[in-house]
Amino acid sequence: MTGLPLDTIKGFSDAHPKPSELHFQYGTAGFRTLGNTLDSVIFRVGILAGLRSKKLDGRTIGVMVTASHNPEQDNGVKLVDPRGEMLETSWEAHATVLANAPTTDALLEALEVLVASAKIDLSKPSRVVYARDTRPSAPALISALEDGFKALGVEARDGGVTTTPILHYLVKAINTKGTSESYGEDSEDGYYTKLSESFKKLIAGRTKPGPLVIDCANGVGAHAAAKLAAYLGETLPLILENTATSTPGTLNDSCGADYVKTLQKLPPNLVDTMKPGQRACSLDGDADRLMYYYLDERGLFHMLDGDKIAALVAAFIVELVKLAGLDSEVKVGVVQTAYANGASTKYLAERLPVKCVPTGVKHLHHAAEHYNIGVYFEANGHGTVIFSQETQEKLAKYEPSTPAQSTALNHLINLTQLINQTVGDALSDMLLVEVVLAHKSYSGVEWNSLYADLPNRLVKVVVGDRNSFKTEDAERRLVNPPGLQAKIDDLVQRYEGGRSFVRPSGTEDVVRVYAEAAVKAQADELAFRVAGLVYDEAGGDASKRPKEFLP
Numbered sequence: 001m002t003g004l005p006l007d008t009i010k011g012f013s014d015a016h017p018k019p020s021e022l023h024f025q026y027g028t029a030g031f032r033t034l035g036n037t038l039d040s041v042i043f044r045v046g047i048l049a050g051l052r053s054k055k056l057d058g059r060t061i062g063v064m065v066t067a068s069h070n071p072e073q074d075n076g077v078k079l080v081d082p083r084g085e086m087l088e089t090s091w092e093a094h095a096t097v098l099a100n101a102p103t104t105d106a107l108l109e110a111l112e113v114l115v116a117s118a119k120i121d122l123s124k125p126s127r128v129v130y131a132r133d134t135r136p137s138a139p140a141l142i143s144a145l146e147d148g149f150k151a152l153g154v155e156a157r158d159g160g161v162t163t164t165p166i167l168h169y170l171v172k173a174i175n176t177k178g179t180s181e182s183y184g185e186d187s188e189d190g191y192y193t194k195l196s197e198s199f200k201k202l203i204a205g206r207t208k209p210g211p212l213v214i215d216c217a218n219g220v221g222a223h224a225a226a227k228l229a230a231y232l233g234e235t236l237p238l239i240l241e242n243t244a245t246s247t248p249g250t251l252n253d254s255c256g257a258d259y260v261k262t263l264q265k266l267p268p269n270l271v272d273t274m275k276p277g278q279r280a281c282s283l284d285g286d287a288d289r290l291m292y293y294y295l296d297e298r299g300l301f302h303m304l305d306g307d308k309i310a311a312l313v314a315a316f317i318v319e320l321v322k323l324a325g326l327d328s329e330v331k332v333g334v335v336q337t338a339y340a341n342g343a344s345t346k347y348l349a350e351r352l353p354v355k356c357v358p359t360g361v362k363h364l365h366h367a368a369e370h371y372n373i374g375v376y377f378e379a380n381g382h383g384t385v386i387f388s389q390e391t392q393e394k395l396a397k398y399e400p401s402t403p404a405q406s407t408a409l410n411h412l413i414n415l416t417q418l419i420n421q422t423v424g425d426a427l428s429d430m431l432l433v434e435v436v437l438a439h440k441s442y443s444g445v446e447w448n449s450l451y452a453d454l455p456n457r458l459v460k461v462v463v464g465d466r467n468s469f470k471t472e473d474a475e476r477r478l479v480n481p482p483g484l485q486a487k488i489d490d491l492v493q494r495y496e497g498g499r500s501f502v503r504p505s506g507t508e509d510v511v512r513v514y515a516e517a518a519v520k521a522q523a524d525e526l527a528f529r530v531a532g533l534v535y536d537e538a539g540g541d542a543s544k545r546p547k548e549f550l551p
């Protein structure tokens, strides 16, 4: 016996039975599936978050209920560790085990095993802060979560309806309160004040930017952007679009960052609002991804994705470090995944170290921690910049020898405040982009011309068992099924500027095929040919082979 309040947990658990036919998995995005199937999972996550806090001596853990850019009927839940980072990997497996215990008794047994094996001292306090996005399924799920807290006796703080990055901010702010590493006031007001004050300092004396259109994906970003606009006042005029957060069926529907990135076009309802030269951006459903775009003089759409943001921001930071006279001491590096456009990798690698890691924020974040200043972005617009603690201390102590060095140093210090270093944050990243554009006097045109994207195509293939696909070299090469990589290599070398890779998705039951080539039609052709190879290898029913998958 471990001392768990078994009777209390049992009482609550019986009200949150696990659907017998379903299997749940804590993946790269936490648990994520249809919202109306998640009641038992979320209840159990409430208990798990409490145990994680006890394990970490009562430090506050975050729980975010969201399904990000997924359709409105989906929902999900993610845990946030005390420094505002994703849950430690070894606990992902504990989450999966608890979520799949078939009965209350099996759950109690799994909890006892976890407490014993992870050596959790149940006498420690447990503290959790939780929040949710605007999905209609959220209130019911939140009450299941709160039952989990009650079952274990967790001290829980309700962060309300807010963005994922604000929840990460709160977790870190709570855990660093009163220390030398204080991350800011542990409130939404503290977050908006920190961002807006540092933004105002960074753009002081620059030409005032024209208004920026924000497509809020009809999600929680609409609330957050409206609040931010009030803190920013005249410094950055924001025009908010897609803010219908209480109209059923609108969330992420024909709008938002994922729509723009996937279809590489304007959300239809912005077509009439956007004028030539207008700069705009899209958030996703929980405001942790950002896509920029603009219309050129002829009214043509140009997308500025996560790779373009990384290029803009990394080059700017490298320049500031140099101007501050710190280039021999502070090393800046970039982390990308295989989905980064080849042209962005080339542009960045000519200027600073670039590392490629497997898909998923935790891989990017951890790799970025190896640099003094690590810039990471996924092509889909999720990313941030992290300054090591040592670097932040160095910046605070450094004595510049010229006024120019002093100015650059102050900009760097203000950037450490502007950037939400815990996780990708669409609003913080948006302000960061605006700062760089203001400093460089860039419009979308100059930014876009840093490099020209290689045409590319992403295709999904439904296969019998995606787990039979195994990769190496940061997911850029297949080791299983045997022989398939050699066939892909053979195809790729027939295309000018060709690059293609295949990997199983971590969030959907599909295999993804990515291809690039010098010309768009060739990128499409290469993607569909590789998809055809994948289908023939593992797809099953030949009559269902999609016809666009070329032979």
Ligand SMILES: CC(=O)N[C@H]1[C@@H](OP(=O)(O)O)O[C@H](CO)[C@@H](O)[C@@H]1O
Pocket (backbone or CB within 6 Å): 028, 029, 339, 359, 360, 361, 378, 380, 504, 505, 506, 507, 508, 512
């Ligand atoms: C090609 C692509 O965009 N993949 C996304 C997607 O992962 P998959 O493992 O490819 O399903 O969702 C992840 C979580 O949001 C995100 O980190 C990642 O970039």
Ligand SMILES: [Mg+2]
Pocket (backbone or CB within 6 Å): 068, 069, 284, 285, 286, 287, 288, 289
């Ligand atoms: Mg998201």
